[in-house]
Amino acid sequence: MASDQLRLSVDIGGTFTDLVVEERGELRLFKSPTDPDDPVQGILDVLAMAADSDGVALAELLGRVESFSHATTRGLNAVLTGNVARTAFLTTAGHPDVLLLREGGRQKPFDFTVPFPDPYVPRRLTFEVPGRITSAGEIREPIDAQAVVEVCAKLRELEVEAVAVCLLWSTIEPAHELAVASVLDRELPGIPYTLSHRLNPSLREYRRASSAAIDASLKPLMSRYIDGLTSRLRAAGLAGRILMVTSVGGVMDAGDAAGAPIVTINSGPSMAPVAGRAYAAAELGADAVIVADAGGTTYDVTLVRRGEIPSTRTAWVGDEGTGHMTGLPSIDVKSVGAGGGSIAWVDSGGLLHVGPQSAGSIPGPACYGRGGTAATVTDAALVLGYLDPTSFSNGTMTLDTDAARAAIGRDIAAPLGLEIVDAAHAILELTTEQMVRAIEEITLQQGIDPARAVMVGGGGAAGINAVAVARRLGSERLVLPAVGAALAAAGALMSDLTAVYSATVPAITDAFDIPRVDEALAGLRERCLAFAERVGGTRDQVTVTLFAEARYPQQIWELEVPLRSHAFGDAAAVARFAEDFHAIHTEILGISDDRSPVEVVSWGARARVPLRGETEILSARAPRSGEATSRRAFVPGMGIVDVPVRPLATLSAGEVLDGPVLLESPFTTIVVADASRVELGPAGSIVITPVREIPAREAAA
């Protein structure tokens, strides 16, 4: 890497577009408002801000760029709002309702206000294709190509813009899907389509159909977006490689992303754990990490287990059960609507609630003065003195404390019979509890003991309760990286080119077809090597991780088991694999059944090609401004008292602070409202050791 080269990362959020610039291992952070109508303009704006700050022309800055990584919620938002291509779904005859029925599992049995959700592709755009393959891959009924030609005529008539194809057992025998593809090529040239077995070769027709439908529906839109992004950045002078962030915490070339746009759909939360992993390792050498990214509307929790970021195949766009499953591997993330904009309210029985409604950024919390009147978490933080009303978000906003007090007084304090400050504290306490709930849920599912993991906090709103959350979980250490306000964008600079491949070759350890499985594994490995070459690397640069998705017979949850080698070879290796499964089952679920055979549903391979040389830790350049002051703020048990305020930049290595203290940086405030200990870590993060003793109850009524 030439020393004057830059690496950039841009994360488009709902409110702000974050830019992180890396130069010689140092990071700088810029934020500019997102332009919802023209997100690329928002990117150009924040780039111009960086150029201004260096006093150079934009083209000059962009000419030094080695790589530009980009995470966008564009695809996600398009799916959520239904603003996608007019897409048709081609399915096996007799099974038109695959997308409608989903997988059952109503979430709220007593809530009859939620209507049954629409299918991703309506039935009127669903067409049945005669032809049937069995689970053994036998063609029981041949495909009727003439019927497909007739379907194509209807699709033309209906002005369909994209086509998804998912036929039963195409993962075992793809002949029928391929036959449909050749008819589509001939009859509907130029109309993009997605074949389920190519995109997502996994068992369960709903998941595969949903992947294919979402992917096809995004192709026209995302191709246009990526083309526009690329050409406008090039026109502005951008040199270097343009990369897109994927749902599995890696990056890929923008051109490849346009070909399978679904792989970028959950890119939003996928990068925070990459950064969290790096900082937890650099500051404390930890490999079990809880990463909490607190934004304006949601609180996203991700994990690192033994240095790996666990993924899931059951990620939903929208709510579980009523949204649409992506069906593809995605970083496992638990999101709750507990952000700065979450609204606090008291029900008719006198019980306090926070969320799920959010004031968002428009109209926003009462203190924003943009027309919002509801009492939000941000209002509570302001009333408690945790936010500086004059320098919110790097001084771009002034907050109205009186409006916040009025909202909390009216909506919370009065009905609960509390003082305004106590009401504000109650809001934060309940918010903390909701965050803890999200963390407990995902750590439980992934078999991680939260008390033994390091917690990493990121996002603009992280600092308000991160210490309280860590203390509630019994965490020993909390790390708040200096780039925390743009943790995801920073993560994109630390990630690798990645790809995930899978093969559906069911197997069971008491009747294991070693040659067949080994052949499938060899095929997966070959695809990883080919990937490395395709992205411009060499075969020896790629790291291939092979794994099985396995379970006990009759279970419905698969666990991911890393394989010890590239092939099984003999029965002893199969026995070792079964042992590995039992151990992982114990780790995650607390029990194992050592006498039972182990069933493998599918085999997978992850390819990783590093983008950077030796991984030096990326640290943030601290803004050199500010001095130690103090402000009136709330400390539980003491009330409103003078609390020291320290700009982050004034902290020096080796200095140890004991709370209460407020730590301020341009984009976030870290609230230490108790006696927790604060230090500066070797890589520039704030490292906090939460107090351990059980808090004395505050004066009760």
Place this chain on the structure above:
Amino acid sequence: MTALDPATVVAPERDGARLAVLSHRFEAIVRRMSNTLARSGRSGVLNTARDFSCCILTAEGGVLMTGQSPPIHVMGGPDLQAASMNEFYPELHAGDAFLHNSPYHGNTHAADHSILVPVVDADGVHRFTVLAKAHQADCGNSVPTTYMASALDVYEEGALIFPVVRVQKDYEDCADILRMCEMRIRVPHQWRGDYLAILGSARIGERALLQLAEEVGWDELETFSREWLDYSEERMEAAIRALPAGAATASTHHDPFPRVPDGVPLRVSVTVSPEHGMIEVDLRDNPDCVPSGLNLSEASSRTAALIGVFNSIDGTVPHNQGSFRRVRVHLRENCVVGIPRHPASCSVATTNLANRVGNIVQRAMADIGDGMGMAEVGSGMSPSEAVVSGRDHRFGGGPFVNQIFTGPNGGAGGPSTDGWLTMSDLGSGGTLLLDSVEIDELKQPILIHRREIAPDTEGAGRHRGAPGLDVEYGPLGTALEAIYANDGSINPMAGARGGWSGAPSGQFKRDRDGELVRLDICGPAQIDEGERIVARTSGGGGYGDPATRDPLAVARDVREGWVTPARAREVYRVAVDVSGEIDESATRALRR
């Protein structure tokens, strides 16, 4: 804007902020119990059908906190079970665990194995009870099914009954009890796996409560329990006070069944008294117990009535002993939907009659006033949800037996929405998962030829019921037996407030020539190679007059192929063509 002066507001006696935080903590404990059970359970009925529940009870036996589970499990039974434990074991010790599946002592039915663990503090004081319950793949019945509709009595049913039997003492197994189970339960290994999962779940709940008490103290937890139940009761009282006053009677009829050739007629009287904040449900005017497994247990009678009530009102009211105080359910001894007298069999107490009871309660609620209650949810265990068995020649001809969940019954229309398509039945509340065709074809040698919604089978209404599904499957390279116990083929699911009934369910065999032959409503059915079983599940009832349905919703149903243009015209009085274009003037004329 100025804030209200808190001094002018009457401060409530409870601390609503503290209550909120602690209720989150209790919820988290139940969720943790459920998660453990769901993910470590082995049998398909536990992990696929999610047929299990977890809850926390007060020491006195009041249901304090429940989690997400099939509603039939958790409302009016755990309190009876805890009361039995307290009665039989006046001295409870840390380390105790009790197995309970007796329908005569508060359990739902014999196939639901419950574990109760008393949470006892360091001074030996019983503070709470945790309960985990899961449906078993087998419970030692005389035939290999857990739903033995034809059982004359509990002896013929044959299930092992555990009326609160200690299975752990000082945290150690009472191994003799477990060995007994292993001698009488058909899949002992799988049962043992599920038993461990249930016990593990209860122990996790116990440990979490002990930790919470260490943090905040037992006194605070007891205060919380009292206040949480009071809060819930007040929410329920407020919800009832907002309802119209009135009384209604509704009746229904379960289809004829083995040993019950005329079926079972049922009726209920429901009274809503807003002035007292009370709802009364009277199920006493019903037949005596029948010589069949259809009898409800006391737990399922009460729970079915409670589900009907809670489905009918504000869904955000918590479900616990506090809100239950506002519903009085009158039951009679030796009544088919009351309190069974031993040895009456309750083998299918969680499905067939339970669904009928809940359905008439919610329909009676609807009769009392618009905007509440619901129509009837599809009911019956169709061949689309059969236990299929036979020999699998793909794997050396070994036996296979498994319950498949390929096609649920339709949900009911209600005041706010149309019926839920994959509702399955009232007792499950739609929580069951639906099988993947590929998974079913992989697990057993069958081919699922067809699974799609059946047009025009919805109960028409202002909010229509969900349609039934058509499912067609058959053996592949073998023969199979399908055990099922349907309902709704003769007496379909009624609508409410002028809504129409859903279409009846049906079961047929398609023979080798493609001809359909009607099958009995209650299996087993033998299906040979080349033959197929054809199931039509029950459509849900509609709510309100179909001629008042939003024409745009009717047009959408037509466009999407749920309803034909002819039915739209005749039943909904909307003129719409197959592409969904509404003829406005013709519609106005039709609706005049």
